[in-house]
Amino acid sequence: MMDLLPVLLVNGVVFGAIYGINAIGLGIVYNTTGIINFAQGDFVMLGGMTAAYFYGHVGLPLPLAIVFGVISTVIIGLLIERIVIRPLWRRGAKDWTYVFMLFAVATVLPNLAMLGIGRDPLTFPSFGGLPSVQLGTATLSSQALWVLVVTVVVVVALQGFFDRTLLGKAMKATAINPRVAAWLGIPVERMVAMSFGLAALLSAIGGVVFTPLISTQFDTGVAMTLNGFAAAIIGGMGNIRGAIVGGLVIGVLQSLSTAFISSVYGDAVIYGVLFVLLIIWPAGFFRPLIELQHEEI
Structure with a gap:
């Protein structure tokens, strides 16, 4: 069984990367709105x-099918915010109302x-273009390598977005203190909509590479929601690097417990x-951004 350890660790890291991307999306929505998006x-x-569907049933080329799939998911995320969240937000709904509505969604x-x-x-062919990597007795396939590369790109891009762009700084300001952000002229409702759109974008990207x-x-x-939520909690809700670390912890634990204990008791x-x-x-593990609210109030 110990001979399988490298394979289990590689599988855990790959699955954990997807959980981490999902956890980042959860954290972005939570930071901006205080809502857990179930x-x-x-x-x-x-x-x-x-x-x-676009690839297998419509017959689009794979790159175009992926683009259409991601765009469709982002549109759905924006519609959820517009139809479900925004009316409640404007009426000052209680937290439990959002919980119920998102469970319904x-x-x-x-x-x-x-x-x-x-x-x-459903599935579609691997992307290709990257070589398989041999790690001892474990092989990191081309598609698994795509998962890891995309995860790194997502983390770097998001850090740059929130730290260096005006829009990213406006979203961060809304997360820290929405009242002050509104006083400064930041359109808070638009930031809320963007948080849902960005969360949908991240998870859709995770879905197509996985x-x-x-x-x-x-x-x-x-299962993706539960594992992503656990990763976000472990890493510090809303912390980008923490979400990835939390995802890796969940992925590796899941892989090892399924192999060495039982899939029945894995969770x-x-x-x-x-x-x-x-x-x-x-x-x-890391400091949640939401903690800054209490320092600014």
Whole structure:
């Protein structure tokens, strides 16, 4: 069994990278709005399924199918904000209202995907263009390498976006203190909409690079949401680097526990370890951006 350890670690890192990207999306929405988006994992599912649909059923070339799949998912994310979140935001709804509404969205989206696209698992060819990498007894496939490369690009691009662009700084200001941001002329509602659009974009990108590895179907969103949420908590909600670290922790734990213990108890092991980690580091490994709110008020 120990001979499988390098393979398990590689698989855990690849899965963890996707959980980390999803966790970043969760953190962006939470920082800007204070809302936990329980439909976040469905954006991963939609990105993969719509790209596979455009490729396999519509017959578009793979690059164009991927672009259309990502754009479609972003539009859905923006529509969720406009139809579900914004009316509640304007009325000053309580937190539990958002929880219920997003649970409802997370129930409706998979069913719409099943009715509109299908219930069977879907996939499309690997991207190619990158070589496989041999790591001891483990092989990092070309598509797995794409997952890691895209994850690094996402992290670097987001850090640059939030630190160096005016729009990114406006979103960060809204996250730290929306009232002060509004006084400074920042359109807070537009920042909220952008947070949902950006979260959908990130998860859709994760979905399209991940789908060639294991395929996707309408009911995969729930697991992605739960694992992404756990990664965000471990890393420090809203911290970009922390989200990736948290995702890697969840991915490796999941891979090892499934192999060495049992797939039946895999989730129990993951959340047991999460329980211990949060006792030691209640705010996660890294400092959440949302903590700055309390310093500014």
